Amino acid sequence: MAWWRFWRRSGDGKDTTAGNMRQRSLMGRLFLRDVPYVLPKDMGEVNRLDFQHYMMRSALRGNYAAPIGTPDSILDVGSGTGRWAIEMATLFPRASVTGIDVAAPQPDESAAGAIAQPANYQFVPGNVLEGLPFPDGTFAYVHQRYMIGAIPRDQWPHTVAEVVRVTRHGGWIELVEAGTSRGGGAALATVDGWVASVLARRGLDIHLGSHLREFLEGAGASAITVREVSLPLGAYGGRIGTLVESDYFAAVDAMRAPVIALGMATEEEYDRAAQAARQEVQRGKCVFPVYVVYGHRP
Template identity: 40%
Template sequence: MPWWVFRRRRSVPASRATGQVVAESAALPPLQGERRFLQEQPYMLPKDLGEVNRLDFQHYVLRALLRANYLAPIGQPQRILDVGCGTGQWAFELCQQFPQAEVVGVDLEQVKATTPPSNYRFVQGDVLRGLPFADASFDFVHQRLLTSALPLAAWPEVVRELARVAAPGGWVELVEPGLGLRVTPAGPANEKLLSMGTQLAAQRGLDTEGAVARSLERYLQEARLVNVYMRTVEAPVGEWGGRIGSLLALDLREIWKAISTPLAAYFNLSQQEVYNLIESANQEWNSLRAYCSFIVGYGQKPFTP
């Protein structure tokens, strides 16, 4: 097994004048294969057309599971920010829901070549290096499913950065998987696949044990947000769980397939062996009636410091 030297990014407090979060560079192990990976970022999943399609699909699954695009009591916001906006689909739907609002999406790059709503604006940026907005700029700040993108050590400062750009009385909402890629109960194929995935993620400084989900409430509170609320949503994984279960199983399979080449290379396996393991895990989801969970947390920026 190759040995990679990894130096985890170390965040330092954001400047209130510039909003910049300074991070040390990291020597990251390459993620190679036929998919397109960002080699200079901790992000473990690809950035290509296949991932665009999966992210849109995942958006619809989450919306069906939560029965909403957000849970915070946001009222009628005038400015909305989606951090790590991906394909922009969540933001596009907020544009339709709040036509009076300006909706801004921030990500490393714009990945979907479509004509966005007139009240949508994309801004290229990296939350690890600070959001390019002034303090108190947005009535609603949204971020979800970035445990595969943000180093564990950076999370407290990232949430403080989200709170920095929220306006007084505005809301910050986070959504993350409760157990990462783990499902429960998990059979031997799932356990082996998870062990491989967590080792690969650990090389990039990412959360491998569900620490982010367990800490969301604390992150929000340490960012000096009030009226913090947490909700856990459990969902079946597999055809046994009906439509939602089937959709989540498909999403999980596509996630594992997306990193199958790096897994095969790292553990000296053939790609077919990894595919066989994924299929065995899929069968276990049904036979064991597996579940996964998502954690939604939100808090409000106080009106007075």
Template identity: 35%
Template sequence: MLHLFGGPIGAPEALKVLEQGGKVLDVGCGPGSWIKQVANLYPKCKAFATDFAPTYSPVQVGDAAKVEFQVGDVLKSLPYNDGSFDFVQMRFFTGALKAHEWVPAVKEVYRVVKPGGWVQLIEPDGELRCRNGESADITDWNTRGMRGSLLKRGGDPLAGTRLDKFMAEAGFDSSTIRVDIASVPVDAKAGPLGALMEHDYLALVQTLAPILGPSWGITADEMVNWGKRIVHKCSEHQAFHNFVCAVARKSEKQST
């Protein structure tokens, strides 16, 4: 995902600030792959990362990246003062947030970015699409699988298609909101990116299976096997996922 949108930073306007030592935050950082890359690309920037659990993997010896990690929950209060960062990223929260939690989460990101600073949100759009004919299995997966399971839990599997709306409601300057879409094959035969996406998709199904399986009265193992069958169908029908990157700037006149 780091290379889908021409690099880790989707707002070229923010690059100069990072090159000169600006502060950047990764919300929901996981092991920290994105923030480490940013810290290596812009060694003068001050890099921070947060997640609701201590998921961040310590920097390896010899890695130039220096990242300060703190546990924090975007739905409660991130452990940072108002207007602390020049650039903030939040990505892959579709499986974590309920539908009604999106705007409060983006408002919390809005709080910690500086006036004039930028925010980047990246999410899948929630639907597998086919280039080579229709697939009843993939249609069923779209309806009942990941998407249907998220709906049963009160989530919004199509949140990626509404990122600009969430940003506007959170207070960002609407004239600065930009949306970019990248299509990624879920098929190892389609090349390195397709192989990576296939691997990541199966890993995601395996991670979420204990939560999503019970939604349909099946075990986690049955959910994983269902996902594997779908990935096989993805190759047969040249299926792909769209990912959405939305960036927005906080008005310089707004202080919180």
């Protein structure tokens, strides 16, 4: 399906190809054309995802929660910039670590700043909505984070079943997703509502994080543990609260073009609401829920 037809305004009208993926530009941002994924796929988003990765590792005090021991094989589903998988490859040098994503990570072109990729890490291109291209029981640990904007609600049972299928018996599966902000005022609720509506138009469900247990249970996982972590949103929460706020408003910025292109708000309305939401966050007491859910393949 040509998902880009979904945007009412076709943006700058320019199509480009990045690796194996076709992209469409919209109000200065690049979006994937051929999958339901709603967030941009450009350098601005690479920067946000890397920042978000460091924020999550700091806020959750580590890159994983499941009792994985020393796994010999790890898969990251929807690996994005590859930052999580590369760090896991460094942390577990004897493990073979694979990242799979529909679009290859952007190469780091700055020779001086390039982070060398460990030899035990590899990237495999693949569309998770078409299944995972690995035999049953390939990995000791499978991790999937922040795929709410990529997997339509009715495809979650199938995609989680795929994640469980490629996990070895006795191995672990970990799913991490976020919810919507709590404790704000009318402006935050408005912005969150627009974002939820953009997702809903593609069959995506922003509230799905609290249902991850059901998907894992339905796919036959056991010993399921659910951790709902309320991250502080705003400077009242100290260093973490400030990081969460930066990431939250970078995501609000990333969703600006889709909301406007769908005619849900004008540019002025969006920017005014985003500015008012920033002020609500300064009042303190806002939180941002993250769901960390892991289970075992018996």
